[in-house]
Amino acid sequence: xxxxxRRLIFExxxxxxSPDDFERLQSAIEQSDEVRDEYLRAVGLCEELAEIAVVHxxxxxxxxxxxxxxxxxxxxRRGRLQWWNPGRLAVALALMLSVGAAYWFxxxxxxxxxxxxxxxxxxxVGTDEAVIAGHATLRRxxxxxxxxxxxxxxxxxxxxxxxxxxxxxxxxxxxFCGATxxxxxxxxxxxxxxxxxQVIEGRLRxxxxxxxxxxxxxxxxxxxxxxxxxFALEVGSGSARVEVLDGxxxxxxxxxxxxxxxxxxxxxxxxxxDPPQAIQGLSTIGELLRRRDDAEAQRFAQWKQSAxxxxxxxxxxxxxxxxxxSDGRIVRNAAATGAERNGTIVGPVQHVPGRFGxxxxxxxxxxxxxxVRTRIDGEFHAFTFVCWGxxxxxxxxxxALFMGDGYENGEPHWQIRDDGRLMFSVMVDDSQExxxxxxxxxxxxxxxxxHHVYITEPxxxxxRSGQWFHLAAVYDPQARRVTQYVNGREISxxxxxxxxxxETLRIGPSEIGNWGQPFRKTPEFAVRNLNGxxxxxAIFNAALASHEIETLYxxxxxxxx
Amino acid sequence: MSEHLAPDAEPRNDREARYxxxxxxLARHDxxxxxxxxxxxxxxxxxxxxxxxxxxxxxxxxxAFQPDDPDEAAxxxxxxxxxxxxxxxxxxxxxxxxDRLVFRECxxxxxxxxxxxxxxxxxxxxxxxxxxxxxxxxDDRRLVLSVHAPGESVARLAAETGQxxxxxxxxxxxxxxxxxxxxxxxLAGEVAHG
Numbered sequence: 071x072x073x074x075x076r077r078l079i080f081e082x083x084x085x086x087x088s089p090d091d092f093e094r095l096q097s098a099i100e101q102s103d104e105v106r107d108e109y110l111r112a113v114g115l116c117e118e119l120a121e122i123a124v125v126h127x128x129x130x131x132x133x134x135x136x137x138x139x140x141x142x143x144x145x146x147r148r149g150r151l152q153w154w155n156p157g158r159l160a161v162a163l164a165l166m167l168s169v170g171a172a173y174w175f176x177x178x179x180x181x182x183x184x185x186x187x188x189x190x191x192x193x194x195v196g197t198d199e200a201v202i203a204g205h206a207t208l209r210r211x212x213x214x215x216x217x218x219x220x221x222x223x224x225x226x227x228x229x230x231x232x233x234x235x236x237x238x239x240x241x242x243x244x245x246f247c248g249a250t251x252x253x254x255x256x257x258x259x260x261x262x263x264x265x266x267x268q269v270i271e272g273r274l275r276x277x278x279x280x281x282x283x284x285x286x287x288x289x290x291x292x293x294x295x296x297x298x299x300x301f302a303l304e305v306g307s308g309s310a311r312v313e314v315l316d317g318x319x320x321x322x323x324x325x326x327x328x329x330x331x332x333x334x335x336x337x338x339x340x341x342x343x344d345p346p347q348a349i350q351g352l353s354t355i356g357e358l359l360r361r362r363d364d365a366e367a368q369r370f371a372q373w374k375q376s377a378x379x380x381x382x383x384x385x386x387x388x389x390x391x392x393x394x395x396s397d398g399r400i401v402r403n404a405a406a407t408g409a410e411r412n413g414t415i416v417g418p419v420q421h422v423p424g425r426f427g428x429x430x431x432x433x434x435x436x437x438x439x440x441x442v443r444t445r446i447d448g449e450f451h452a453f454t455f456v457c458w459g460x461x462x463x464x465x466x467x468x469x470a471l472f473m474g475d476g477y478e479n480g481e482p483h484w485q486i487r488d489d490g491r492l493m494f495s496v497m498v499d500d501s502q503e504x505x506x507x508x509x510x511x512x513x514x515x516x517x518x519x520x521h522h523v524y525i526t527e528p529x530x531x532x533x534r535s536g537q538w539f540h541l542a543a544v545y546d547p548q549a550r551r552v553t554q555y556v557n558g559r560e561i562s563x564x565x566x567x568x569x570x571x572x573e574t575l576r577i578g579p580s581e582i583g584n585w586g587q588p589f590r591k592t593p594e595f596a597v598r599n600l601n602g603x604x605x606x607x608a609i610f611n612a613a614l615a616s617h618e619i620e621t622l623y624x625x626x627x628x629x630x631x
Numbered sequence: 632m633s634e635h636l637a638p639d640a641e642p643r644n645d646r647e648a649r650y651x652x653x654x655x656x657l658a659r660h661d662x663x664x665x666x667x668x669x670x671x672x673x674x675x676x677x678x679x680x681x682x683x684x685x686x687x688x689x690x691x692x693x694x695a696f697q698p699d700d701p702d703e704a705a706x707x708x709x710x711x712x713x714x715x716x717x718x719x720x721x722x723x724x725x726x727x728x729x730d731r732l733v734f735r736e737c738x739x740x741x742x743x744x745x746x747x748x749x750x751x752x753x754x755x756x757x758x759x760x761x762x763x764x765x766x767x768x769x770d771d772r773r774l775v776l777s778v779h780a781p782g783e784s785v786a787r788l789a790a791e792t793g794q795x796x797x798x799x800x801x802x803x804x805x806x807x808x809x810x811x812x813x814x815x816x817x818l819a820g821e822v823a824h825g
Contacts, residue, residue: 073808076804076808077804080803080804080807082673082674082732083674084778085674085676087673087732089732092673092732096734096735096738099734099738099741099742100735100737100738100741103745106741106742106745107745108811109670109742110670110742110745110746110749111749111811111814111815112807112811113669113670114666114670114749114753114756115756115760115807115810115811115814116779116807117666117669118756118757118760119760119764119775119776119778119779120779120780122760122761122764122776122779123776123777123779123780123781124780124781204730218797230730230731231730232676232731271787290781306787307787307790
């Protein structure tokens with residue numbers, strides 16, 4: 071039996087397996103009797119070890135039968151106790167209690183009550199309306215190093231329930247109930263719900279405004295319920311201590327059940343009984359922001375240098391590094407092709423921070439009519455379009471990235487559909503009249519001409535609102551292939567068939583973030599301004615290779631990505 | 632169906648006797664059923680939920696449970712409950728496949744078919760694991776248990792012993808592999824001796 075498969079099995083048991091490896095493991099279990107058997111034996115072993123470990127480690131098993139309705143303390147999470155232990159009997163009793171209750175309720179309702187029994191996780195039953203499967207957002211971060219094998223999140227990500235673990239750095243986590251944690255690594259958390267989190271290791275400051283009163287932080291030794299407003303917690307090195315910075319907390323579970331702590335009080339939850347020292351040196355939000363700004367300024371400076379190098383690339387048709395602050399209405403073309411290809415801001419384009427923080431700039435096309443117009447004459451033999459953009463929402467059926475005005479022969483259209491897919495197309499023969507039924511307009515319409523839209527799988531959904539993306543489209547008539555990339559990785563590759571093949575490419579008058587001359591006037595078709603920000607756009611007269619796209623991504627990515 | 636008769640229509644003693652019987656079977660075999668459920672899920676997440684749903688369903692259907700052989704009631708109950716547990720485990724994973732790693736349906740089916748045999752050997756397995764653990768040197772025993780003990784962690788041990796956590800993790804897996812081989816040998820030995 072291959073050691074690599076055994077490693078996958080243990081990673082799955084430990085919860086550190088990656089999605090790709092998990093697929094591999096599933097296939098192996100499905101196809102091989104040997105792997106299946108090994109998996110079952112390994113699970114059996116680890117379950118037994120868990121039970122043995124509890125008996126060996128915890129010196130404070132409860133004497134009394136725990137109240138089945140109360141939440142369990144972390145030490146006996148899920149009730150893994152020896153069969154002959156009174157705690158075990160309590161689990162069985164609680165099971166009977168809920169079963170009995172279900173018998174009576176079950177005859178009147180079809181749904182079982184979500185009774186809390188000792189050993190069960192507190193989870194809401196039947197929230198069918200959850201659109202975003204998560205409980206918190208990673209609002210800000212500084213120098214986070216995610217632990218190997220655990221999911222790596224980025225600023226703005228919605229965090230689902232489950233493990234959060236990092237070796238270094240500071241994270242600011244906003245729970246949907248309104249509570250905020252600033253956590254310093256090394257840290258290991260288990261996000262349980264909008265209202266609760268378990269801290270296995272780490273130092274944190276919890277800020278709980280009135281709306282979030284009742285937010286629970288589970289620590290070894292006790293659950294901490296914040297009654298408003300701020301407390302600090304340190305878990306690690308076999309001990310846990312809590313300090314109330316402002317307001318009041320209540321402790322639940324275990325020996326400390328029912329105790330209240332007020333401003334200035336510090337208490338050890340486990341370990342020594344001596345009064346602990348105050349928890350020192352936890353970051354405040356102000357400090358976090360300062361560190362973050364410093365890190366960002368550094369990253370911006372690095373990028374400026376790589377932008378200068380990129381501007382020298384002879385293959386560039388035009389390069390608009392909007393992140394370098396611009397003045398007035400000119401969007402400067404930094405490539406050697408010069409001012410002739412500068413862009414002009416038209417309409418209500420908003421100047422907003424770019425992807426490198428407030429020191430950098432970006433252009434936002436949220437308001438209808440906002441656009442950057444440019445005119446690029448000439449003929450080209452291949453296209454690579456690359457940009458850094460941030461989507462707030464996909465308001466329209468089609469949302470423009472870069473659109474040639476008249477969509478004449480050889481001209482490009484690069485946009486995002488409302489289902490999160492990228493679309494790239496080049497007009498092949500504008501003289502042809504192509505009639506087709508338009509779902510959007512519910513009637514037969516005349517198309518612009520002969521062209522084919524190269525469309526990708528969805529890469530964006532509402533949970534990614536506010537995140538920065540590196541997007542690239544490569545139109546290669548020589549290799550007869552259109553390849554599209556998101557964040558340096560290929561997301562679609564499609565051949566250019568003869569019918570849609572053209573080697574003479576043009577751009578002409580065109581727009582960034584909008585479409586200047588729609589050939590049908592219905593609003594659903596014509597209004598395409600991007601509700602988002604673009605802070606860098608480059609167009610090459612060449613088909614860049616995948617490693618070049620990847621390099622552009624790596625050199626351009628903002629801090630924390 | 633008879634189980635939906637109003638309570639006062641059924642004789643009180645019978646109902647209570649049935650209830651007691653059910654509770655007795657459930658309490659006695661809860662561990663085995665739990666092990667079965669755990670085998671069908673990729674992690675411990677959800678084991679309690681599925682177990683609770685299974686218990687409720689078993690109670691609802693208990694009237695339909697009639698063991699062929701009263702001497703084998705225990706084994707039959709486990710098998711019967713595990714059929715229900717399989718169904719519940721499939722449903723639980725189907726509901727959550729969007730936001731976590733879950734096993735595909737066919738994988739669950741394969742595991743369920745194989746797991747039922749493992750469940751029956753659980754008691755023997757436990758004894759074997761305990762003796763194999765005892766055979767390990769103290770530090771190794773502590774290390775391999777550390778991954779599973781609440782409040783303990785490999786990270787903490789790494790800090791204490793000054794070793795890299797990564798190195799400790801691979802040592803843990805070496806120990807687990809050794810335990811698996813030891814357990815298998817022991818179980819094979821027991822079988823050979825009848």
